[in-house]
Amino acid sequence: xxxxxxxxxxxxxxxxxxxxxxxxxxxxxxxxxxxxxxxxxxxxxxxxxxxxxxxxxxxxxxxxxxxxxxxxxxxxxxxxxxxxxxxxxxxxxxxxxxxxxxxxxxxxxxxxxxxxxxxxxxxxxxxxxxxxxxxxxxxxxxxxxxxxxxxxxxxxxxxxxxxxxxxxxxxxxxxxxxxxxxxxxxxxxxxxxxxxxxxxxxxxxxxxxxxxxxxxxxxxxxxxxxxxxxxxxxxxxxxxxxxxxxxxxxxxxxxxxxxxxxxxxxxxxxxxxxxxxxxxxxxxxxxxxxxxxxxxxxxxxxxxxxxxxxxxxxxxxxxxxxxxxxx
Amino acid sequence: xxxxxxxxxxxxxxxxxxxxxxxxxxxxxxxxxxxxxxxxxxxxxxxxxxxxxxxxxxxxxxxxxxxxxxxxxxxxxxxxxxxxxxxxxxxxxxxxxxxxxxxxxxxxxxxxxxxxxxxxxxxxxxxxxxxxxxxxxxxxxxxxxxxxxxxxxxxxxxxxxxxxxxxxxxxxxxxxxxxxxxxxxxxxxxxxxxxxxxxxxxxxxxxxxxxxxxxxxxxxxxxxxxxxxxxxxxxxxxxxxxxxxxxxxxxxxxxxxxxxxxxxxxxxxxxxxxxxxxxxxxxxxxxxxxxxxxxxxxxxxxxxxxxxxxxxxxxxxxxxxxxxxxx
DNA sequence: CGGCAGCCACAACCAGACGTTGTGTGGGTA
DNA sequence: TACCCACACAACGTCTGGTTGTGGCTGCCG
Numbered sequence: 001x002x003x004x005x006x007x008x009x010x011x012x013x014x015x016x017x018x019x020x021x022x023x024x025x026x027x028x029x030x031x032x033x034x035x036x037x038x039x040x041x042x043x044x045x046x047x048x049x050x051x052x053x054x055x056x057x058x059x060x061x062x063x064x065x066x067x068x069x070x071x072x073x074x075x076x077x078x079x080x081x082x083x084x085x086x087x088x089x090x091x092x093x094x095x096x097x098x099x100x101x102x103x104x105x106x107x108x109x110x111x112x113x114x115x116x117x118x119x120x121x122x123x124x125x126x127x128x129x130x131x132x133x134x135x136x137x138x139x140x141x142x143x144x145x146x147x148x149x150x151x152x153x154x155x156x157x158x159x160x161x162x163x164x165x166x167x168x169x170x171x172x173x174x175x176x177x178x179x180x181x182x183x184x185x186x187x188x189x190x191x192x193x194x195x196x197x198x199x200x201x202x203x204x205x206x207x208x209x210x211x212x213x214x215x216x217x218x219x220x221x222x223x224x225x226x227x228x229x230x231x232x233x234x235x236x237x238x239x240x241x242x243x244x245x246x247x248x249x250x251x252x253x254x255x256x257x258x259x260x261x262x263x264x265x266x267x268x269x270x271x272x273x274x275x276x277x278x279x280x281x282x283x284x285x286x287x288x289x290x291x292x293x294x295x296x297x298x299x300x301x302x303x304x305x306x307x308x309x310x311x312x313x314x315x316x317x318x319x320x321x322x323x324x325x326x327x
Numbered sequence: 328x329x330x331x332x333x334x335x336x337x338x339x340x341x342x343x344x345x346x347x348x349x350x351x352x353x354x355x356x357x358x359x360x361x362x363x364x365x366x367x368x369x370x371x372x373x374x375x376x377x378x379x380x381x382x383x384x385x386x387x388x389x390x391x392x393x394x395x396x397x398x399x400x401x402x403x404x405x406x407x408x409x410x411x412x413x414x415x416x417x418x419x420x421x422x423x424x425x426x427x428x429x430x431x432x433x434x435x436x437x438x439x440x441x442x443x444x445x446x447x448x449x450x451x452x453x454x455x456x457x458x459x460x461x462x463x464x465x466x467x468x469x470x471x472x473x474x475x476x477x478x479x480x481x482x483x484x485x486x487x488x489x490x491x492x493x494x495x496x497x498x499x500x501x502x503x504x505x506x507x508x509x510x511x512x513x514x515x516x517x518x519x520x521x522x523x524x525x526x527x528x529x530x531x532x533x534x535x536x537x538x539x540x541x542x543x544x545x546x547x548x549x550x551x552x553x554x555x556x557x558x559x560x561x562x563x564x565x566x567x568x569x570x571x572x573x574x575x576x577x578x579x580x581x582x583x584x585x586x587x588x589x590x591x592x593x594x595x596x597x598x599x600x601x602x603x604x605x606x607x608x609x610x611x612x613x614x615x616x617x618x619x620x621x622x623x624x625x626x627x628x629x630x631x632x633x634x635x636x637x638x639x640x641x642x643x644x645x646x647x648x649x650x651x652x653x654x
Numbered sequence: 655c656g657g658c659a660g661c662c663a664c665a666a667c668c669a670g671a672c673g674t675t676g677t678g679t680g681g682g683t684a
Numbered sequence: 685t686a687c688c689c690a691c692a693c694a695a696c697g698t699c700t701g702g703t704t705g706t707g708g709c710t711g712c713c714g
Contacts, residue, residue: 001402003330019690031673033691038672045409052681052690059463060409063417063444067405074401075328078394082372082387090390117390136386331701346661358702360662365701379661379710 003075005039006068008032009047013065017054081117088115089283092128092140094201096120099163099246099296100141100271107290114283125201129155132274138284139275143201145310154276160291161271162298162305164245166259167191168230172237175260182264183213183306192218192239194229206242208308209267217242230255244269265306268298330402332366333395335359336374340392344381408444415442416610419455419467421528423447426490426573426623427468427598434617441610452528456482459601465611466602470528472637481603487618488598489625489632491572493586494518495557499564502587509591510540510633519545519566521556533569535635536594544569557582571596592633595625 011021012032022029040047047061057065081088093100101118108116121131121140128140133152144157151157167186169176175189193206203219210217233239234255243259273291275284298305338348339359349356367374374388384392408415420427428445435443448458448467455467460479471484478484494513496503502516520533530546537544560566561582570586600618602611625632 001330001406003328006405017690028674029691030675030693033693034672037692043406043409044411047409050691052679052688054690059417059446059448059458062448063446064405064409067401067408071398071401071405074394074398078333078391078398079328079370081394082370082374082391084371090386119386119390121386121389131386344661355703356662357664357704360664361701364663377662379708381661 001039001042002035003072005035005042006071008035009039009061010065010068010072012036012048012055013057013061013068016056077115080115088117089139089281089287090117090119090137091287092119092121092123092131092137092142094120094142097248099161099244102246102248103141103161103291103294103296106294107287110290111283111286114286116283129274132276135276135279138279138281139273139287141271142274143205143270143310144272144274145201145204145308154278155274156277157272157274158288159270159297160273161296163269163271164298164300165242165262165267165269166245167240167262168233168243169240169258169260170234170236171256171258172235173240173258174237175240176258178260180261180263183209183215183262183267186240186262187214187216189240190216190218190238192229192233192241194219205269205308209306212306230257233257263300263304265304266298266300267306270307328366328369329362330399332362332369333398335362336366336388337392337395337399339363339375339382340384340388340395343383404442407442415444416466416608416614417444417446417464418614419446419448419450419458419464419469421447421469424574426488426571429573430468430488430618430621430623433621434614437617438610438613441613443610456601459603462603462606465606465608466600466614468598469601470532470597470637471599471601472528472531472635481605482601483604484599484601485615486597486624487600488623490596490598491625491627492569492589492594492596493572494567494589495560495570496567496585496587497561497563498583498585499562500567500585501564502567503585505587507588507590510536510542510589510594513567513589514541514543516567517543517545517565519556519560519568521546532596532635536633539633557584560584590627590631592631593625593627594633597634 008021008025011024012018015021015024018032018036019029022032025032036047043064045060045064046058047064048055049058077088080086081090091100091104093104095101096118104116104118108114119137121128121137123131125142125144128137128142129144129151131137132140133155141161167175167181175181175185206217206219209215229241233241234257242262245261273288275288335348335352338351339345342348342351345359345363346356349359352359363374370391372387372391373385374391375382376385404415407413408417418427418431420431422428423445431443431445435441446464448455448464450458452469452471455464455469456478458464459467460482468488494502494508502508502512533544533546536542556568560568561584569589572588600615602615
């Protein structure tokens with residue numbers, strides 16, 4: 001199936017005759033005739049009833065028409081996703097299941113007209129910053145444990161999401177029915193977070209959290225996927241894991257897992273939006289305004305939150321977006 | 328953009344190198360190289376980083392990949408929609424807003440794996456039967472005011488949907504807060520159904536209904552679309568219209584329209600499924616079973632319903648599906 | 655350190671696809 | 685009956701897109 005033939009088919013269906021479709025496509029009537037004949041031969045079906053007064057769609061043609069339109073629509077989107085200069089807003093998230101992805105989904109619902117491409121570079125902060133600087137992505141959500149003066153000049157970094165944590169436990173766990181839990185309380189329990197590779201930002205964060213409150217965070221064990229992890233936790237009276245408040249999982253209700261907020265202090269994983277100051281993409285402005293208008297920053301007073309050491313050094317808390325917030 | 332090039336791109340992305348992709352596509356490595364080079368030139372973007380050990384996707388390539396997959400998926404669906412022998416189940420409905428379309432939507436949700444094409448032939452019963460007989464569509468929903476013995480031999484007709492009626496009124500209408508309304512009560516009110524062209528099955532039905540209960544059904548007036556009709560009714564203290572119970576409209580909540588069931592007797596618009604007995608399409612069986620399992624037939628006792636004259640002559644009520652129901 | 659293996663790009667060549675011009679056919683119309 | 689209109693068929697030239705053959709680059713290993 002040839003996309004040009006499909007486009008020609010749509011043009012002919014809209015025009016009601018090959019002649020006009022040919023004019024619209026700036027080709028000859030004979031070329032239209034051949035293209036559609038080729039498409040019909042390819043699909044092994046007749047799409048038009050030719051008459052001396054034009055061409056009417058057959059029933060098969062009527063059926064094919066919406067699919068054909070969809071096809072060229074998708075092709076246009078695919079094209080727009082990468083073509084330089086007019087491509088969709090491309091935002092890098094560290095994982096498709098964590099808060100930035102959820103926030104972007106929210107953004108997409110709020111602005112369905114804006115073409116958005118969410119990519120996962122699988123890169124650390126520095127590589128992400130380099131990608132933004134190179135223009136490969138328009139923006140990236142990341143924890144940025146780097147002082148602003150060490151960043152490239154064109155790069156802007158603003159803390160936009162404060163992710164709280166919930167304890168995820170099964171119904172038999174002693175904390176299953178707690179309204180909230182303090183980090184100090186967690187010291188008595190084993191927390192299991194398999195697949196937290198050492199050296200990553202996440203591992204650093206949980207190492208620091210564990211050290212600060214004397215927690216036992218277990219990162220060993222093979223990774224069988226979230227499904228297996230959740231099933232295991234649901235069954236266990238001892239195992240628990242930490243999850244970002246906005247984290248989405250494949251979450252079969254049958255597991256009956258409980259989310260218990262961690263508070264007093266509330267450990268926060270602060271994430272920033274990274275972008276180039278001179279990126280002219282109009283949707284980038286919309287995204288920043290959206291982040292500003294949603295309450296993605298914590299409402300808990302500073303005295304009642306816990307941040308990693310770098311959490312306070314990156315950018316000033318709640319910076320005015322206009323000034324870019326690079327301190 | 329060439330679909331073959333897109334397919335090649337996906338194959339190369341999956342394989343991680345052009346060589347293997349070429350083998351998978353039964354072409355030479357050079358052809359793969361050329362196709363992807365052509366695609367890159369077309370999109371004006373580099374999709375792969377070529378290395379002596381293979382080819383890795385660039386960020387643009389990563390972004391393009393899901394769009395590419397979607398594109399070939401849509402192309403496959405478009406192909407499957409018409410290709411003889413393996414095409415999607417094609418069902419004709421008289422209108423996309425009436426009960427059969429709603430029921431089909433329900434069917435699609437119940438069996439998302441089944442490819443379904445809903446078409447609107449804009450044909451009367453006889454043309455629809457001819458289309459089914461010719462195999463142009465697999466099935467058609469229609470009111471069938473024809474005795475079965477006058478139908479072609481291969482055609483099966485089973486009454487599957489009994490559509491009740493609601494009165495649609497604005498908040499100022501005297502019947503706005505009624506729990507139900509009888510046809511006799513409606514005689515005192517003006518009912519407006521613009522766009523009911525004379526000679527159609529619907530017009531015949533409402534003519535007969537009007538005659539049976541002495542109603543005033545007004546079919547004159549220009550048709551400005553449902554939107555305008557609903558707005559007009561919402562504003563009026565006198566106007567009302569009849570709508571099938573399962574009818575969907577563009578229905579802005581702000582209109583505050585009320586649906587009042589018509590009962591005692593309940594006028595029913597009976598619709599049948601028409602199909603060819605020898606149609607081997609497996610999804611057709613699923614559709615018939617689905618219709619059988621849902622309560623699309625009325626639960627109101629026969630004594631409390633009103634049917635048009637032809638309503639009882641078409642097929643026996645609640646025929647066992649196994650025997651086809653052509654009486 | 656040099657040869658080798660693996661992978662991709664470039665060049666030359668050829669077949670076939672595709673568009674053009676020119677012409678034929680059929681049905682409705684003046 | 686002659687004409688008009690719309691599409692199909694035929695012939696021809698161009699150019700796309702495939703193949704084979706070859707070269708360059710890089711990493712590995714003897």
